[in-house]
Amino acid sequence: MPVQRGFAAGLKRFVWxxxxxxxxxxxxxxxxxxxxxxxxEQLADIGVTPSEARREAARPFSS
Known part of the structure; x- marks a missing residue:
């Protein structure tokens, strides 16, 4: 049954x-x-402008 073990290992890697x-x-x-x-004020503390923050927050989550 090595094929099943190989499949199971591949499936496990895929799930992870x-x-x-x-x-x-x-x-x-x-x-x-x-x-x-x-x-x-908080954005200024971390060195981000409000426009940069809005642009980043508006990005799709896949990016």
């Missing part, structure tokens, strides 16, 4: 890869939401 993509997507989504909620 999909989970990784989901985690990255969610991290980007939450970061952009947080960025959009910062005040102008």
């Amino acid at each position: 890869r999909v989970i990784g993509w989901i985690v990255q997507y969610e991290e980007k989504r939450l970061s952009r939401i947080a960025l959009s909620e910062l005040t102008d």
Whole structure:
């Protein structure tokens, strides 16, 4: 049954890869939401202009 083991291992790698993509997507989504909620003073503290923050927050999550 080596074919089944190979298939199972490939499936496991695929599932972990999909989970990784989901985690990255969610991290980007939450970061952009947080960025959009910062005040102008908070943005200045991190060296980001309000227009840069709006542009980044408006980007699609796949980017």
